[in-house]
Amino acid sequence: MTDGFAAPRYTGVRTFARRPHERPSGGVDVAIVGVPFDTGTSFRPGARFGPEAIRSASVLLRPYHPALDVDVFTGRAVVDWGDLAVTPGNAERTVAQIAEGLGEVLRTGATPIVLGGDHTIALGELRAHAAKAGKPVAVVLLDAHADTWDAYYGERYFHGTVFRRAVEEGIVWPERSLLAGMRGPLYGPEDLDDARDLGFEVLTCDELRALTPEEYGERVRARVGDAPVFLGFDIDVVDPAFAPATGTPEVAGLLPEEALAYLRSLAGMAFCGFDVVEVAPPYDGPGQQTALLAANVAYEMLALHAVAGRPEEPL
Numbered sequence: 616m617t618d619g620f621a622a623p624r625y626t627g628v629r630t631f632a633r634r635p636h637e638r639p640s641g642g643v644d645v646a647i648v649g650v651p652f653d654t655g656t657s658f659r660p661g662a663r664f665g666p667e668a669i670r671s672a673s674v675l676l677r678p679y680h681p682a683l684d685v686d687v688f689t690g691r692a693v694v695d696w697g698d699l700a701v702t703p704g705n706a707e708r709t710v711a712q713i714a715e716g717l718g719e720v721l722r723t724g725a726t727p728i729v730l731g732g733d734h735t736i737a738l739g740e741l742r743a744h745a746a747k748a749g750k751p752v753a754v755v756l757l758d759a760h761a762d763t764w765d766a767y768y769g770e771r772y773f774h775g776t777v778f779r780r781a782v783e784e785g786i787v788w789p790e791r792s793l794l795a796g797m798r799g800p801l802y803g804p805e806d807l808d809d810a811r812d813l814g815f816e817v818l819t820c821d822e823l824r825a826l827t828p829e830e831y832g833e834r835v836r837a838r839v840g841d842a843p844v845f846l847g848f849d850i851d852v853v854d855p856a857f858a859p860a861t862g863t864p865e866v867a868g869l870l871p872e873e874a875l876a877y878l879r880s881l882a883g884m885a886f887c888g889f890d891v892v893e894v895a896p897p898y899d900g901p902g903q904q905t906a907l908l909a910a911n912v913a914y915e916m917l918a919l920h921a922v923a924g925r926p927e928e929p930l
């Protein structure tokens with residue numbers, strides 16, 4: 616790890632938060648894992664450059680998280696694993712590569728925080744997590760979309776179908792999962808009804824915003840219970856004024872502070888894995904605000920991992 620007082624934070628090769636780029640066989644608490652894949656996008660491509668942009672924006676992340684009162688680095692082994700192998704142009708093969716590559720990460724005992732990549736990659740992640748858990752995992756998702764369509768242009772493997780495929784494969788436990796933040800024009804009411812019919816609990820963005828972070832946290836805990844649980848964050852849940860660099864933007868999304876507060880409300884929960892997806896840097900502003908926000912979302916996940924198991928206390 617590079618001391619920010621010894622060398623300016625903008626120097627050196629860009630790894631996530633200046634963590635060492637290593638693939639140790641054990642002794643790791645958290646591995647940051649890039650998945651530079653965007654063949655599964657339906658509108659604006661570019662998320663293949665997400666991991667690179669998020670890493671670059673992450674160098675200003677400092678160790679101490681004041682809101683959760685935790686040092687996310689000191690005394691904990693956090694490495695940048697680098698990127699998993701992908702196959703541009705072939706989503707189905709890439710999902711299999713991700714399942715294999717992430718399985719290798721999980722065998723070290725590390726908890727992965729994956730930087731996408733379009734949302735298709737979550738199917739590979741969930742395969743790896745369910746294989747490790749030996750049962751389907753609950754999903755806590757913040758996203759403008761439910762991603763439970765059956766197919767688009769005849770394609771069954773793309774970023775809008777991942778959670779339906781995951782239910783079909785028996786790797787996700789919909790009755791223990793909560794999808795929140797959905798908004799924007801749909802093809803019809805069935806878009807969200809289908810997600811509910813699959814067994815998911817769905818909160819639209821308006822319904823989510825009506826909850827305080829504490830109420831949201833309670834709702835999530837009640838839903839998940841004691842299931843192994845994965846936390847997913849699609850950057851398009853945040854308003855495109857603050858996160859323009861994404862493939863499928865929808866207006867009237869969360870403010871950044873709302874998104875961070877909902878994440879912090881989950882403090883104490885023990886997640887088996889995390890991801891931040893759909894950051895497409897070609898559409899970012901000159902200050903790279905989307906990549907910066909995504910880096911900070913990953914930082915919140917690091918903090919959640921660091922305080923997992925800590926008794927609940929008011930934020």
Ligand code: MN
Nearest residue numbers: 734758762849
């Ligand atoms: Mn999504």
Ligand code: MN
Nearest residue numbers: 759760849851
């Ligand atoms: Mn989305």
